[in-house]
Amino acid sequence: MRPNYVLGGRYRITQSLGEGGMANVYLAHDLILDRDVSVKLLRLDLRDDPHTIKRFQREGLAATELVHPNIVSVYDVGEENGMQYMVMEYVKGMDLKEYIKQHFPIPYQEVINIMEQVLSAVAVAHAHNIIHRDLKPQNILIDEKGVAKITDFGIAVAMSENALTQTNTVLGSVHYLSPEQARGGMATKKSDIYSLGIILYELLTGTVPFQGETAISIAIKHFQSEIPSVREFDPRIPQALENVVLKATSKRPSDRYESVTDMANDLETSLSPRRASEPKFTPVEDVDDGETKVLDKSALNSEAAHVKPDTAKKVAPKPKKRHRRRRWLLVLLGLTAVLIAMVGLAFWLGRPQTVTVPDVSGLTVNEAQQKLSDSNLDTGAIQRQPSAKIKKNLVIKTSPQAEQSAKKEAKIKLYVSTGPRLVRIGNYVGQSYTRAAAILKAKGVTVRRQNESSNEVPVGNVMQQSIENGQRINPKETTVTLTVSAGQRQLQLADLIGKTKSQIQQYSKRESLNVSFKYKYDNATKNTAIDQNPGAGSTVKEGSTVVITLSRGKKPVSNSVPKVEDFNVDVNIPFEAGSSSSSSSGKTSSSASSEVNTVQIYIRDHDHNYGTVYKQLTIAQDTQVSIPFAVESGKSGGYKIIRDGKVILSDNNVTKNSH
Template structure:
């Protein structure tokens, strides 16, 4: 599609972002909402295939159900001139495959942070009964702020060299393909967990576990070969972290994590010192595969009958001399067969009986063990898992699962709730609100924004947080409030007309405004304001300057009044970076301090017809060399004066100010 083409009368195509087996992706600009978006357009050679169109439309329907900061949002679905297209959130950054290539080796904590975001997104999809089927680094985008976002829900590209297909089933890229998908079975949620394990493997090693010349050879390795050890690649990787890879990529789905949430919980503590001595994970089915198969009763009886028939046949056809010679051998064979039969029957009669696995979920550990023992089952290892639904110290699930047919004396693994999954609050002060909120929301935390004016902190930056750093919270029940800078405070200017000079100075100080005074003869009471600029009701920001004209009282009627000359004097005030008036403020309610910029506090004193040195004419703060204009009203033949004070010290002064001296 050519640049500048307007799709759907709304989306102006800018450039191509990439081409895939099923669709091409373009960068476009939304002319209505004035924002960049990405447009996925079904390839022209596939637009007449109803099955392909249905899969393409399924992606839009699937993604619109999913709302998560780690899932690429779908804004619009449409068709134009037979062309199917999706309009999605534009993620400025790179895919995870390129990120691994550019940043490997990646610190373990960063690996866990990336995987936690991906797991959060997949968990939301699974809660909506949506299976991705094609999880791979190429479908995970990393934006400029380090936020991971999954794309391509409901669609699997199945036309490249590294993909496999079967009738009516789309299988993901072969390097991340689960064993059951490679065998042709339908994908399940645990198939996604397997792919997530392969992605974690690649984040830790920089490569995929299985390679081959053809897609088929790689697929065979997925269900025949064991996953290579990541600790052999890097011995510094903790065993607990390798165990996450091993359990997620178990050949049998029942040996994998019960859910994406369980995998995320295990991954969260993989670097904890408490798990330093954890043994290597071994799947339960690894032992079962090596068990000896024993013939059943019918098979034993069939073997005996066949042996007897063969013996009679041999007796009829053998010569008498040969029969006598080998009679002892026939007797020995008969004895061995009899012993085999007796042993087989004894095993058959003494074998463990099959019972139905009881459902003990929701029971306390003691109650569950008693119920299992009553069914002649052996309560085995207890594994703690976080749960938002099951009370602490109550059973979440078992392995084998409830209602499964198991032999008596089978060891039953119990998964017991450790209570709600708690997360640790980090320090978000100084970060952008968008980044901080995305991180918290990815962990399931409800975030509330509270704006606050600030002249020192950049707009959109977090100034305070309600939860302290290091605090562990239940994200389902805790709301974290982030106080965000809204820039300098705005205020509505009050009506100052009629106010005295002292009242106006007090108001200006309270509202952080600078004020300059002019004087004029008027019928108003001497010393009260007769006008102001800007006018009352104007919207100002802190630090703005207002000008107020005060009444000198009524103008004398006689001409004997000395002539007063009005003129202005400009003064350059130097900024001193080492001045003790530079300030640093800290907020006791926040988990971190915030320093203000260095400023000088300046007081200006004026001596003329209307002022004397006993009161401050003007006070202001400066952060650099600043020029100020001072108005004077001086009787003809006399002089005025000014003093500039910083930190209680006079830095500039002139006691002989006349109209012609400046």
């Protein structure tokens, strides 16, 4: 596909992003919505296969249902000149494979954060009965804000029919292939769980568990060899975290997690000190699973040795009388009937007696045990898991489930609620709102945005959060509010003409403006504003300086007017970190980056005295200010600069030539 080609009259191709076993990927620009997108085009050699085309279209449309912050969005599916294409969200960043190479070793908590995002996305796909089938780090993208996004939903399904003939595709995926897929069996949701376990292994160790010269040799290891211990690679990894890898990558699907949600719940608490003494996970011991067994030659020979050859066949003489033959036939039929009746009776008497499993959901463990006992059933293992619907310490369900049949005295497994799944809140202050919100939403948390002006925090970054770092919440009941910087506040400047100096100072303090005063003889009342710059109605940012010209009153008779010299004095005001005037908050918020000093400047000259503040300003670093003076000839002026009630700079002998 050449650059500048417009696909579907809408998507202008910009450049190639890569080639895969199923499709080629291009960067394009959506001319209607004015945004960059990625376009996948079905490979040329697959465009004549009607079955593959149908699967590509159907799965592409199905993928459009998967709306989740950690799934690459599919915007459009179409065809042009025989070219099947899919338009998706463009993710600027790198895939997880490259991310591991660049950032390994990755902190355990960051590993869990990445996996929680991926698990949350896969849970949504499984809820729509979509199995990825090809989960691997190459299909997980990490954008520039650290948000993980899964791609290639649907295409992995379409690829399955061509996988055996596309060696490169198999070779790229076989490291994450479940044992049942390696045997040629059907992929299930638990196959995705196995692949997720391998991805977690790679995040913790920086490599895949099985290597080999060929794809076949690697596939064989998946169903024959045990997963190497991640704790042997890094003894600091908690046993509880290794157990998540071991359970997810169990050889038998029945030993794995029931769902990706269960895996996410287990992973979330894997670093908890309460699980420090957890034993190593061991799958249930293998039993006969019904697979075909192959006997060796010695066994076959042994069986053959007990078979006598038919070397003495004799032809029975015919009975002389027909009624004898009929009598023996009747006897034989009677014996057969008796034998069948005896076998049936034995089967009936020897059959295992079954009972119906009662519904014990919502009961306490003791109540459930009693109800099971009343039904001639025993209590088996008790497994605790979170539940948003069932209160803590009450039974959620049983295995076998209620109303199913079970043998008398069979052990029934109880699933007991630990209450709602609690989510640990991290520290998001200083992060971009987009990334913080994506992390929280991936955990099922409802996020509310609240904008607030700030001179120090960059626009779009989190300034405060309503829930403190480390606190655990029920995401179904608690909303997290993030206060986000909207940058400097802007306001429309009021009409200050005619206002007194004290009124203007009060207004500037209320609106966080800096005011600089000038003086001019005028017929207006002394110390009232006769001019302002910027003018009334102008839009200014918080902290801006407004120059106000005040009236000195009527100009006196010329021979009595003292000569006044106007000049400026530059003063450097030092910033003091940790000053008590620095901003603070009881909530989690940025600290050092938001500290400021509040400073008052007093001046004494022809128009001012030390009784009123000339200017108040806030500084976040050493700041130079220019102070205007109007001093009568032969006299001097002065200034005092105060912070926290203390004079930090002063000069009571300011003249035009002294500075």
